[in-house]
């Protein structure tokens with residue numbers, strides 16, 4: 001999909017927070033972009049009053065236009081100190097990164113009392129929507145305002161991701177995984193989380209929209225029970241030479257029992273040592289992680 005760097009921005013000229021929403025950091029994940037486009041259309045049509053500003057920014061513009069995950073490097077691994085201090089033009093993603101930063105810097109000139117980020121993603125397999133949050137700043141308290149499950153500590157495993165960068169420079173926020181890349185549910189879930197963030201951060205009243213957003217109703221109805229928070233207990237790393245085959249039927253947040261057969265690796269059984277939940281089971285031929293084990297925290 002061809003998309004402008006700034007997908008949209010909206011304010012009612014009232015002082016308040018900045019809500020910085022990024023979508024399509026991975027070029028094969030268009031659903032956050034579609035959600036933002038629909039949300040800005042509705043905001044400009046119904047002109048509700050909000051505090052502060054929302055700006056929606058496109059991630060890997062060139063990769064989105066080619067429907068590829070990235071051009072040279074994963075744009076969610078390039079936000080490292082050394083990359084941030086160079087003006088190199090290879091890999092291509094460094095240019096995308098600098099373009100995103102310049103949009104943020106432009107908006108930061110307006111002295112917002114508080115700055116939030118929301119980074120929109122999707123997953124290769126079907127999944128219930130969830131928040132992935134780094135427990136720094138007041139990210140965790142902020143993420144508690146939303147109804148979907150929350151996983152803490154996943155982004156601590158990776159480096160160079162945009163949520164680390166944004167948290168490091170003082171923004172409050174999280175990554176939202178909305179479901180399978182091309183599913184209609186992912187667009188609905190992205191719309192819901194962005195509407196809810198507008199309500200929580202900028203004081204949007206849904207009654208001021210042309211109609212109450214159905215996406216919000218759908219999400220809230222699906223997550224009626226108390227929000228569950230999960231921590232990563234174990235990461236099953238793979239070596240390139242490993243022959244790994246996940247047992248069929250697992251999804252994100254599937255419950256598992258101690259002793260349950262999870263996978264076959266190099267001809268041997270891998271059984272669970274936990275009564276817990278499985279996270280990101282690998283069903284593709286390539287990957288560094290076979291699965292994660294997560295459990296609820298109170």
Ligand SMILES: [Zn+2]
Pocket residue numbers: 025026029120121122
């Ligand atoms: Zn992604």
